[in-house]
Amino acid sequence: MITTDLAPGSPCWLDLGAPDVRAAAAFYGAVLGWDFASMGEGGDMEGGMFRKDGKTVAGLGKLSEEGARPAWMIYYTVTDADATTRAVEDAGGTVRVPPRDLGEWGRMAQYTDPAGGQFAAWQPGRRTGFELADEPGSLSWTELYTSDAAAARQFYGAVLGWEFSDMEMPGGGGTYTLVTPAGLPEDRMQGGLMQVREEDLSPANGRAYWHPVFAVADCDAAVDAVTGNGGSVRTGPVDAEGVGRLAVCLDPSGADFVVLTPSSAS
Numbered sequence: 001m002i003t004t005d006l007a008p009g010s011p012c013w014l015d016l017g018a019p020d021v022r023a024a025a026a027f028y029g030a031v032l033g034w035d036f037a038s039m040g041e042g043g044d045m046e047g048g049m050f051r052k053d054g055k056t057v058a059g060l061g062k063l064s065e066e067g068a069r070p071a072w073m074i075y076y077t078v079t080d081a082d083a084t085t086r087a088v089e090d091a092g093g094t095v096r097v098p099p100r101d102l103g104e105w106g107r108m109a110q111y112t113d114p115a116g117g118q119f120a121a122w123q124p125g126r127r128t129g130f131e132l133a134d135e136p137g138s139l140s141w142t143e144l145y146t147s148d149a150a151a152a153r154q155f156y157g158a159v160l161g162w163e164f165s166d167m168e169m170p171g172g173g174g175t176y177t178l179v180t181p182a183g184l185p186e187d188r189m190q191g192g193l194m195q196v197r198e199e200d201l202s203p204a205n206g207r208a209y210w211h212p213v214f215a216v217a218d219c220d221a222a223v224d225a226v227t228g229n230g231g232s233v234r235t236g237p238v239d240a241e242g243v244g245r246l247a248v249c250l251d252p253s254g255a256d257f258v259v260l261t262p263s264s265a266s
Helices: 021-032 081-090 149-160 198-204 219-228
Strands: 011-018 035-038 047-052 055-062 071-077 094-101 106-112 118-124 139-146 163-168 175-180 191-195 209-215 232-240 244-250 256-262
Touching: 011 021, 011 118, 011 139, 021 035, 021 047, 021 055, 021 219, 071 209, 071 256, 081 094, 081 106, 081 118, 081 149, 094 118, 118 209, 139 149, 139 256, 149 163, 149 175, 149 191, 198 209, 219 232, 219 244, 219 256
Parallel strands: 011 055, 071 118, 139 191, 209 256
Antiparallel strands: 011 071, 035 047, 047 055, 094 106, 106 118, 139 209, 163 175, 175 191, 232 244, 244 256
């Protein structure tokens, strides 16, 4: 499970780069019950924070990188962003955004793994990360689709110190690798990675990609909200044994995410 204690190697933040900030704010408000607070002067809709029940859960900003696709960026807690950057380079990844200070809030950097998966690091200052996790309307899991699961394990193990365990998917669906931050018990599993077919990487033009899984109280109602507000569904809703009811969705600009009603809440 993902918690808000934000131990090293665990997800601590995520933000969305969207071509239309106002439209994205309205969409996720309808689907996940989020409120949006603009950080621009005079209500400028260039970016801001999503909140659920008064607690900050994610960020939203204007997509400005030329050629970039709308997507969620997941940040992981690190103790030293500069050391993490060196580890990324040593392991064959690339640096998209070098370490930089964001005032007194913390220090961040963004990277690309060798298969193209983009992720980020956050060295906390005054802001440690999101204030709500593993509850309806917040991040409950992270997932990497990649063309080479073995290489991904080696890379992220070297960079973020993750520990891994494998499970076989039902019906011969392949192997799913579970991710736990170093030194933490199995109940702190935070995500997974899976080797998939080339066509499954189409949202990222054949490159590996991360997507967030958001907990929801009712998966089917969330899917209705997705399609009723201009989004679409790639897979589901389906029941996954021991996991819950889930659907893989796209927002109106094409950013992918998953909604999940866990088994315990089904």
